[in-house]
Amino acid sequence: xxxxxxxxxxxxxxxxxxxxxxxxxxxxxxxxxxxxxxxxxxxxxxxxxxxxxxxxxxxxxxxxxxxxxxxxxxxxxxxxxxxxxxxxxxxxxxxxxxxxxxxxxxxxxxxxxxxx
Amino acid sequence: xxxxxxxxxxxxxxxxxxxxxxxxxxxxxxxxxxxxxxxxxxxxxxxxxxxxxxxxxxxxxxxxxxxxxxxxxxxxxxxxxxxxxxxxxxxxxxxxxxxxxxxxxxxxxxxxxxxxxxxxxxxxxxxxxxxxxxxxxxxxxxxxxxxxxxxxxxxxxxxxxxxxxxxxxxxxxxxxxxxxxxxxxxxxxxxxxxxxxxxxxxxxxxxxxxxxxxxxxxxxxxxxxxxxxxxxxxxxxxxxxxxxxxxxxxxxxxxxxxxxxxxxxxxxxxxxxxxxxxx
Ligand SMILES: Nc1nc2c(ncn2[C@@H]2O[C@H](COP(=O)(O)OP(=O)(O)OP(=O)(O)O)[C@@H](O)[C@H]2O)c(=O)[nH]1
Ligand SMILES: [Mg+2]
Ligand SMILES: [Zn+2]
Numbered sequence: 001x002x003x004x005x006x007x008x009x010x011x012x013x014x015x016x017x018x019x020x021x022x023x024x025x026x027x028x029x030x031x032x033x034x035x036x037x038x039x040x041x042x043x044x045x046x047x048x049x050x051x052x053x054x055x056x057x058x059x060x061x062x063x064x065x066x067x068x069x070x071x072x073x074x075x076x077x078x079x080x081x082x083x084x085x086x087x088x089x090x091x092x093x094x095x096x097x098x099x100x101x102x103x104x105x106x107x108x109x110x111x112x113x114x115x116x
Numbered sequence: 117x118x119x120x121x122x123x124x125x126x127x128x129x130x131x132x133x134x135x136x137x138x139x140x141x142x143x144x145x146x147x148x149x150x151x152x153x154x155x156x157x158x159x160x161x162x163x164x165x166x167x168x169x170x171x172x173x174x175x176x177x178x179x180x181x182x183x184x185x186x187x188x189x190x191x192x193x194x195x196x197x198x199x200x201x202x203x204x205x206x207x208x209x210x211x212x213x214x215x216x217x218x219x220x221x222x223x224x225x226x227x228x229x230x231x232x233x234x235x236x237x238x239x240x241x242x243x244x245x246x247x248x249x250x251x252x253x254x255x256x257x258x259x260x261x262x263x264x265x266x267x268x269x270x271x272x273x274x275x276x277x278x279x280x281x282x283x284x285x286x287x288x289x290x291x292x293x294x295x296x297x298x299x300x301x302x303x304x305x306x307x308x309x310x311x312x313x314x315x316x317x318x319x320x321x322x323x324x325x326x327x328x329x330x331x332x333x334x335x336x337x338x339x340x341x342x343x344x345x346x347x348x349x350x351x352x353x354x355x356x357x358x359x360x361x362x363x364x365x366x367x368x369x370x371x372x373x374x375x376x377x378x379x380x381x382x383x384x385x386x387x388x389x390x391x392x393x394x395x
Pocket of ligand 2: 223
């Protein structure tokens with residue numbers, strides 16, 4: 001359900017940044033989203049489509065850059081791809097692990113057109 | 117609700133202190149808490165990895181510029197949360213964000229805490245629910261100042277709501293502020309309120325697979341209260357299973373088993389609060 005809040009935050013930031021940059025048109029918005037960010041990608045896409053209709057960039061293309069989660073083991077320092085939050089080290093079987101990547105939830109860039 | 121986000125859906129957030137007739141008229145700094153959209157979808161991990169970036173539009177005529185932003189999408193909430201946190205630290209207010217599914221016993225635990233330790237601990241309470249003054253009234257009856265935030269359709273509290281509520285409640289220094297979040301194990305996990313510690317509550321009537329179903333909340337919490345242990349003889353709930361699963365998500369998580377009804381285990385909770393207070 002929070003994907004709608006997230007989509008609205010994205011729209012707000014994008015419009016704010018585009019205004020700052022003096023853009024006349026927003027072409028592409030690139031969003032970076034970790035597989036363990038807590039946001040469901042398809043729910044976010046759905047919410048984005050809805051939210052964009054009420055913005056000045058309803059025709060823009062949204063790129064979703066997915067960051068695969070990687071965890072590191074406190075016991076043996078092994079790094080491994082974490083499929084979910086139950087990240088057990090495949091080498092030593094320890095669950096004393098922490099994330100290096102995968103929690104990202106940010107707007108990487110926008111591609112805009114300026115009038116002059 | 118937000119002029120800036122252009123969302124057409126009117127969702128009014130209201131604030132009212134327990135024992136007062138009037139709702140407070142608070143300007144909300146900024147908040148996004150529209151949770152009234154429902155959608156179902158299948159979640160396939162496979163498709164996450166097979167998207168492409170096509171840059172197939174025509175650059176010839178326009179003046180396309182890529183503006184790198186690297187901006188956290190929740191940065192507005194996170195900034196406000198840090199502001200709250202600084203305020204709390206400066207005044208030695210220990211703030212606890214209590215999260216759980218509906219009905220796990222958050223308000224009951226607070227009522228008992230206030231009745232038994234209220235004077236010693238100097239408690240203030242922010243209650244978050246979609247509707248009604250019920251919980252704030254229960255807290256006031258137990259003996260602590262309380263303010264109710266009604267989020268309407270919103271499914272979580274955010275930092276700006278807490279900011280407004282703290283101002284209105286006039287929380288004093290050297291105190292404890294309990295923030296009872298909206299009953300929901302999903303959405304509140306993403307919204308930092310500026311709390312000192314996050315406390316997740318599960319009750320033994322919910323099934324011991326809660327940590328497996330809602331790992332995010334257990335991952336972001338410091339303490340897990342397992343409530344309603346007076347009912348353990350009547351339900352199939354393995355405390356060990358619940359703990360073991362939660363620990364796989366978050367090996368730093370602490371646990372306290374208690375019953376807000378009988379009072380069993382409450383002393384351990386008070387001990388935990390006391391330790392945080394002096395540390
Ligand atoms: N048997 C038993 N019942 C409890 C206990 N704690 C709470 N309850 C009951 O559980 C129900 C819900 O308790 P609340 O304290 O309102 O729960 P809550 O988490 O604040 O609920 P929401 O604010 O609606 O999400 C009430 O009927 C309580 O009396 C307990 O330790 N044992
Ligand atoms: Mg309650
Ligand atoms: Zn290891």
